[in-house]
Amino acid sequence: EVVLTQSPGTLSLSPGERATLSCRASQTVSSNYVAWYQQTPGQAPRLLIYGASSRATGIPDRFSGSGSGTDFTLTISRLEPEDFAIYHCQQYGSPQGVTFGGGTKVEIK
């Protein structure tokens, strides 16, 4: 099973600041099949990024994804009030199935 480790667990930032979230895989993710989701309280996750760097439909360009192999990053260039949420990374490149990371909470400083 591909284990995903997200860091940091919590990120305390102010609106307008840049957020950098990390997701590290225990083995190479095939085809860089990594996605990022945003989850706010009481809501289902929302797809932000797929294929490590492709933005999903309707996602603002302040969200960007990068990385390859085992190290992946989600960057939010300038935090808006609605961006304070929990972010999950996911790999879907393993024939054994899908795995998720433990999540990173982005909170208001």
Add this chain to the structure above:
Amino acid sequence: QVQLVQSGAEVKKPGASVKLSCKASGYTFTSYGIHWVRQAPGQSLEWMGWINGGNGNSKHSQKFQGRVTITRDTSANTAYMHLSNLRSEDTALYYCARPMKMIIVLYAFDLWGQGTLVTVSS
């Protein structure tokens, strides 16, 4: 519109079973897979398994070996997840989700149900 609508909350006793449903609308059900993902209170997301909406092939996480069965009814555009021998640790919000690509079951999920809360308590 394109959506997944899940069945209502369940309360079960330890050792019991639960069967959740996920009804798809607004798209061709047999052209996509459906995955089941759960989230225990305050925890992250945990993948349980998937089913191919077209041919009915399914696969589940080894963690749920022998306890989970995923099925679908194409006439009702509905996927089901049956979990047996429930324990308190199974208390969670259960989501169904659809991959964004047709035919390809293992892909990022662009459509999610609203979730079904399952509470396991004696």
